[in-house]
Amino acid sequence: MTQLSSDLHDLTVAQLAKALATRQVSALETAQHFLARGRAHSELGAFLDTQEDVTLAQARAADARLASGTAGVLEGVPVAHKDIFVTRGFASTAGSKMLKGYQSPFDATVVARLGAGVTGAASGAGMVTLGKLNCDEFAMGSANENSAYGRVKNPWDGTRTPGGSSGGSAAAVAARLTPAATGTDTGGSIRQPASFCGVTGIKPTYGRASRYGMVAFASSLDQAGPMARTAQDCALLLSAMCGPDADRDSTSLDVPSEDFTHTLNDDLVGLRIGIPAEFFGEGLAPDVRAAVDAALKEYEKLGAKLVPISLPRTELSIPVYYIIAPAEASSNLSRFDGVKFGFRAEHYTDLNDMYLQTRAQGFGDEVKRRIMIGTYVLSHGYYDAYYLQAQKIRRMIADDFQQAFKLCDVIAGPVAPTVAWKLGGHSDPLADYLADIFTLPGSLAGLPGMSMPVGFGAEHMPVGMQLIGNYLSEARLLNVAHRFQQATDWHTAKPQGV
Ligand code: GLN
DSSP states (O other), rough: OOOGGGGGGSSSSHHHHHHHHSSSSSSHHHHHHHHHHHTTTTTGOOOEOOOHHHHHHHHHHHHHHHHOOOTTTTTTOOEEEEBBOOTTTOOOOOOOOGGTTTTTTSSHHHHHHHOOOOSSOOSSSSOEEEEEEOOSSOOOOOTTTTTTTTOBBBBTTTTTTSSSSSHHHHHHHHTSSSEEEEEEEESSHHHHHHHHTTTTTOOOOSSSSSEEEEEEOOOTTTEEEEESHHHHHHHHHHHHSOOOTTTTTTOOOOOOOEEEEEEEETTOOOOEEEGGGGGTTTTTOOOOOOOHHHHHHHHHTTEEEEEEEEETTTTTTTHHHHHHHHHHHHOOOOOOOSOOOOOOOOOHHHHHHHHHHHHHHOOHHHHHHHHHHHHHHHHHIIIIIIIHHHHHHHHHHHHHHHTTTTTTEEEESSSSSSSBBBTTTOOOOOHHHHTTOOOOOOOHHHEEEEEEEEEOOGGGGGEEEEEEEEEHHHHHHHHHHHHHEEEOOGGGOOTTTT
């Protein structure tokens, strides 16, 4: 055992990668250390599946590549994947009973790129998979309470939600059960849990990261992204995750992968930060506002200028999203019929009854609600009134951002109106939907957005600040976040008891 071993979990991805590359620590002992931490903190409910033999075999392979000089850029650094990504060697359930125990024959592109590579021939970053992380069923939710496999506790306060739908990812990173995790963001599911758990996460421009092997929720919105403790770590993972994948995902952008770490230290003098009036209105809790305001002051010290802007259709993003996302979900989820894969009801009378029983028993309430809303808004007679209108407003929301980006380089504001609420605190699904107000506009426009910790609010719960950039400006966003993290230490705060 090396000297580092006792506090391996306190190292960032960047630090761990260096310790592994210089052979101060082996991939095997790193994996063993994190697996032990996962077992010790199982009460959080973050992991849905671990397969220690698979993880340790990957770690041994990483050590071999480190020894032979064929290592990837993050060789041997552990990662855990949101259970939306299909992952060989682990169950892939999307948080649904419908896919209980499902074993995928292939890896999602993002999983392969972060791991041993798409070809399996050491062409990936070389990260070692610790397991699969809890999430809302098919990523539908804001509190991780729609998972068929139980709640996740927020490591800062076990009576509160970690956020959702990537709640397991955020909780695992915050509790240092993994140095980094993947998440997916359809309407805020990377940014909001990152904010609630005091970690950093980025959702790239729609199309930057391949959706191949991501269980589909709303295909025109779904994007993968990393969650870690620092912007630098997110930059390392995002650089490995992104890149064209046109053969497998027709919406993958034909933009070469980029090294997002190169510009992390660019200075911010003269940076114009747009402050949307609509993000700072009545609905914003004063504790969240205070932390975000203090962060904006810090940016002024770093040489940035604050510019008032307007995103006038912010409120409309809620009805628009909750028409478009369920519409796409109702179509995507039709594949779960008891025939092709996953769960099939035990008792049924004929084929139709088999479909009915399977879907009635396999899906949870929120998923059924979305399928019903989705089929309704797509049905003859309502399509024009709802779906088409929503698509038109979606375009206007995207145009509003382009107007705003004439005045500013990045946009800053809160991620969510409040800090993490109590588990079970929202009995009405509408309360969850309304809390998505600040993340939905960027999602509908397909823009990159991130969340990073900027302080604490009520009951010492973390507050995140959102940064939204124009298309393909991930490097700039990560730079803006990194410089803040160089000047402050909110991202180093650690929940008690972990
Ligand atoms: N909370 C939103 C929803 O329930 C967003 C989910 C997501 O981004 N996956 O749809």
